[in-house]
Amino acid sequence: MADELLAAYDTQLRAWTPPALGPLGVVFEQDGPVVRAHFGTHGTVDHRDLPGAGLGALIRRQQEAFAASGEPVEWKVHAYDPPQLAEHLVAARFTPGWERHVLVAPIDSLPSAPFPLPVGQRVREVTFGEHPLLARVQAMAAASGPHRTTLAQSEADGDAIGWCRNLAVRELDGWALAAGWAILVDGTEFVSIGGMTLPEPAFLPGWRAWIDLRTRHPGDSRPPDGCRWRYVVAEATGDLRAMLLGVGFHDVTTVRSYHWSPPNPPARERPVVLVFDDPQGDEIWGRFASQWEFSAATQAHPRLVEPPESVAWHLAAIEEDEAGIAALESIVQRGLRATVRPGERVYALHPFVQGYHFDPRRTGGPGQPPTPRCAFPDRGDHRLFTTADLRLGTFGDPWGQSLCVFGGDLLAAVEADLTALLGTVLRRGGRPVGNIWSFGPDGHSVSGP
Structure with a gap:
């Protein structure tokens, strides 16, 4: 099962480019085997297979591109990437950063029955217009992590406008105790758990019901023709990883970030x-x-x-x-x-x-x-x-x-x-x-x- 899930992850999510306009204000560029994403405030590099030779020149081209745009860059290296990639990145003055586990689960294996909660607590989706609650959730999200996709980035991407994000909270008397956000990855069979402020299994049944509804009424975001959303992906360590493994996720690989910044300070806002x-x-x-x-x-x-x-x-x-x-x-x-x-x-x-x-x-x-x-x-x-x-x-x-x-x-x-x-x-x-x-x-x- 883990091999099948890793193959789907590698084929659909690595070197991902949007089928239409994609995240707001982001420019995707293909350079041989790699895809650069320019956010205006930062950038990322991703790829599937890499050639055995010419890695140094490939890395330098990415640095030149991000230096020209003034964007710091994050390069994710997976455990099954060529071992010399990390060596070349360090030689090019990339700094190793966080390391996380990549976890994938078939959507059908997620729990569907609501989890029992303490008296007075409930889990629900946050909707537009709930400004005090949203401000509280945003502050909680900024103070937690690391997340696969931060809540601030999801909002900047415009995920909420296309109804392709579900922001859930566990609350007591209108006060948010925990929050989590799930995002449909356009053009793939994947839903991404962007992040959780606390490991909260009670979010999963609601997300499964939401995914089922969006499968029947896909709107602007949709999986490939003839398919449906089939998988959920997360990046996690510690208690969050343990919780996800306990509810049906499979540990398929690990990923470590490498970071490099050009000399000029980056822009503070996206274009x-x-x-x-x-x-x-x-x-x-x-x-x-x-x-x-x-x-x-x-x-x-x-x-x-x-x-x-x-x-x-x-x-x-x-x-x-x-x-x-x-x-x-x-x-x-x-x-x-x-x-x-x-x-x-x-x-x-x-x-x-x-x-x-x-x-x-x-x-x-x-x-x-x-x-x-x-x-x-x-x-x-x-x-x-x-x-x-x-x-x-x-x-x-x-x-x-x-x-x-x-x-x-x-x-x-x-x-x-x-x-x-x-x-x-x-x-x-x-x-x-x-x-x-x-x-x-x-x-x-x-x-x-």
Whole structure:
């Protein structure tokens, strides 16, 4: 059984790359037998089989890549990797770190009956909006470990948004006593136990039921075609390892980390960060709505008061044109990259749904994650690109079919290109400039003086 589980682990999880977009803001690069993952704040290297020769050159290429991006790197070495790999890493000034056991279990072997708990205690899933409890769980998770995937990394990856993570707590009177998180690994048959703050077998029956539900209703994350989630993987030592072995897990190998850092300090945030169920995004929307006298709850006109340094265009010219929409996003993104301050974040927000903040200079370029698309107001959603101080940005209105660009620096960077793409300007500083839009006999918008 252990050999079968190790083979599945080696084939599906080692050198894993996402089948679609993958973790938020992370760039995966293949270099021969290895896969580099660039998180913007750090990086990882993984692989399956390695050649017997040329290891030194392969390691140097990874160091050069992470030095160029300014990311510390973690390289996991498994017990069945070539023994000379660790020697070459140490020779290249990698430092040995933690060592853990890799444990795998068939999902069907996990306990399904609830574990008895002391009177007053219960196990349940934590849902969005439970801010005090989430803050407590986050603090517990940060103070515990080591974990296969930290809770902070899972949140940064966007696992909760795709409903591919289950965050469970054991609580008493609303107070979290222990927490654990399980993550569906996209495109594989594996569910990963990211971590537990304490060894807690009572989480496993709930996770098994959750996996069964997601197997029947997979949503965005799914195993390979024709398969189902079949395995659970964990990395553990000590009491956690003993608990997992006692409930059906098999010890399949060990893994040790090796670490190397370039001389420059790493970035503190990923290039793209999720804003969801978060007071941060709500606060920016609130200030924007107040200054622009805007309400997303009504479709009546006038909808808002545009600032003095602004220009608005009608979007009919690209409404059904994906290439035109992509050109619009590209123009705005280039303008933001040229005008925001070094290290300044731009917020891409939609009311009532998740948004992002990102560094325009660290997205959208070669080897960088894509910039969130937020200029064109499709699907009936208002879209706001803005700096935190509302100094500059764009606002897309789906009901008025318009895009307003505000802030003198940004306007200077994009106005000519947007006029060439979209046509005649509608408003300056919120005032019409004498152009009237109507619809011709073919249903397309036309303008005139």
